[in-house]
Amino acid sequence: MRIATWNVNSLKVRLPRVEEWLQYAHPDVLCLQETKMADGAFPTMAFASLGYEAAHHGNGRWNGVAILSRVGLEDVVAGFEGEQEDEIVESRFISATCGGARVSSVYVPNGRSVGSEHYEAKLEWLGRLREHLQASCDPQGRVAICGDFNIAPEDRDVYDPAKFVGATHVSDAERKALAALTDWGLVDAFRERHQEDKLFSWWDYRAGDFHEHRGMRIDLILVTRVLADRITWALIDRFARKGKLPSDHAPLLVDLADEGP
DNA sequence: ATGGTAGCGCTGCTA
DSSP states (O other): OEEEEEEOSOHHHHHHHHHHHHHHHOOSEEEEEOOOSBGGGOOHHHHHTTTOEEEEEOBSSSOOEEEEESSOOEEEEESSTTOOTTSOOOSOEEEEEETTEEEEEEEOOOOOSTTSHHHHHHHHHHHHHHHHHHHHOOTTSOEEEEEEOSOOSSGGGBSOGGGGTTOTTSOHHHHHHHHHHHHHHEEEGGGGTOOOSOOOSEEOSGGGTTTTTOEEOOEEEEEEHHHHTTEEEEEEOGGGGSSSSOOSBOOEEEEEOOOOO
16 A cells, blocks of 8 residues: 655645646555645545545645545544534544555644744644544554654754754654654654655745755654554655645655555 | 745735
């Protein structure tokens, strides 16, 4: 099974690129973030015509997550279990069962600046994700949490650690919140296959950062050990960050071998 | 160079 994740930064703008990419990357499951659209605007038919079922969770201008699958899409849950109807809910989490795995598409809050209320909300949100795993998932089972974590797990995941001192995405508290997820029983799938530094998934649009190789690796596929043991290949598709109207993120793909006898 | 670009949507917010 080929599983992928891509922050598309507006699915309305990026739909032609996503359609093109589906046809050459052929993922079985694709998790999308930052669709920036309401459920009513989601292009269900465009994806169906390419052979994908889809589930979307979006409120409009910001956020928005989706799961596309051509290996089944069952038991869709939008948001965290027990999320209250009356609270201000941002569309950052959706789960479905695809090809025998429980897959989630996540868009972790950015945090804006260390110590801000948005930063505290980011840490709280990550705690909520940890609680979701504890309450609803089995670390011995087949679980994949895919998306834009807005955290660079290690200093080798940023272009110049000195430039990020005191910044979000690299703080101890954020990395500890991520470590709480891996401690539960998840593995950074990309790192199972690649150990080099400076392999990025996001580059700021500004100042020509992509062409200057100034990026961060913040898009992750976290899988339970039973799935990690089946990883045969992983790639950040930098080609998809080039060309006309690219997202500021590249897609991440991971191949999992079929279950043996 | 406390800059720069992109998206949403129409003014400034978010990233």
